[in-house]
């Protein structure tokens with residue numbers, strides 16, 4: 001599986017870009033979201049945090065008081081290191097579980113959104129195909145974060161100081177998205193990234209595992225460590241509400257019918273230096289290696305979807321998770337099909353129909369229009385499936401509760417991890433608390 005890193009300084013717009021990428025059906029896992037999961041109420045991670053920082057970092061509901069914690073760790077480096085030492089291995093473990101599940105579900109590409117990608121040298125661990133940087137001026141980022149999180153300028157600056165400088169990130173990135181304009185500008189940048197830099201194979205080509213297969217595969221990795229769980233007192237264990245998986249109505253009129261998949265197939269990006277810059281110029285820097293040449297768009301037809309059986313696991317509604325900040329209420333991302341999908345090979349029309357040939361000089365390949373709000377090329381997750389954002393900008397701003405596609409319920413990566421953890425707890429006799 002190809003993993004692309006997505007990073008950027010605080011407030012640069014990583015999550016906004018991530019939400020846009022998801023509209024193209026690209027699974028995105030967010031380290032920030034995983035970091036919330038590992039300190040969920042009742043978790044061993046939270047117990048360790050309390051042991052080191054004291055119960056005063058909990059709020060009246062027994063949840064981590066993130067604002068308070070932020071004030072502590074972003075003013076004292078030593079404290080930040082202590083918190084990271086507790087959380088980072090757990091985030092890593094979760095990430096690997098989700099990555100595995102995505103891989104087993106047949107996804108060939110995923111994006112890992114990590115604010116500290118360069119700080120933690122993830123780019124040097126030979127596990128990322130390329131690193132995408134979202135960048136904006138410090139003034140823009142400060143203004144956005146103050147607006148979003150009601151932090152003071154000093155508090156935002158303290159977080160910035162805990163991160164490596166922008167110019168250094170630019171030197172290390174493979175692809176740079178400039179986000180000083182408006183959301184439409186950003187969307188054009190993302191369209192360019194998707195069509196010219198990332199490789200998105202047709203979804204119908206994938207072999208997607210059923211949820212049972214995924215459970216079977218990752219079950220051993222999710223086995224709970226009872227010794228860790230026993231450190232929690234009953235008062236610390238707070239049951240989170242659960243609700244059945246929500247599904248989406250069938251495709252709206254005018255939408256691509258299910259089974260039709262259209263995607264721009266691009267070459268994998270070269271690990272090129274200097275980094276490829278996206279639009280507004282829509283061109284690489286002079287002297288920079290040309291970005292990926294887009295191949296003819298291929299249209300594949302799949303047989304009608306097999307009826308999806310009911311899921312046995314119950315999921316928390318996305319909106320009920322997380323804590324204070326709206327951004328935290330979403331899963332962070334990846335889409336994992338929960339039910340069977342059309343089988344590959346014979347299920348697909350064996351004769352792909354080339355529909356267009358990208359012109360090298362064309363700013364945006366035909367499968368992706370450069371028009372603002374154009375429908376993304378990949379059928380699985382069209383913009384209509386995304387919760388509308390304030391101002392009618394799908395994918396812009398904070399990531400709202402995830403919408404579900406058609407007859408094929410899809411789970412986000414963290415959702416599947418949580419759901420599987422819960423199911424395993426129940427199978428083990430319900431003695432353990434959930435992770």
Ligand SMILES: CC(C)(COP(=O)(O)OP(=O)(O)OC[C@H]1O[C@@H](n2cnc3c(N)ncnc32)[C@H](O)[C@@H]1O)[C@@H](O)C(=O)NCCC(=O)NCCS
Pocket residue numbers: 009010011031032035065066067069070073080083084087091114115116159162163325
């Ligand atoms: C201190 C905490 C509780 C504050 O929570 P809060 O909800 O206010 O912020 P949130 O987690 O959404 O992070 C917002 C942004 O702050 C920045 N940030 C977060 N943690 C760090 C860190 N350790 N170093 C530098 N910047 C950080 C990132 O840009 C991040 O995108 C939280 O950030 C945390 O647990 N940090 C430690 C875990 C971590 O390193 N997370 C980063 C992803 S690996």
Ligand SMILES: Nc1ncnc2c1ncn2[C@@H]1O[C@H](COP(=O)(O)OP(=O)(O)OP(=O)(O)O)[C@@H](O)[C@H]1O
Pocket residue numbers: 008009010011012013014015016017032115144145148179180181182183184186327396397398
């Ligand atoms: N081009 C843009 N125009 C206007 N607002 C934007 C733009 N890009 C992002 N924003 C807003 O700026 C804020 C920060 O964006 P976002 O949350 O995507 O950044 P981030 O890099 O994920 O932040 P963090 O590092 O804190 O997690 C959000 O409220 C978002 O809606």
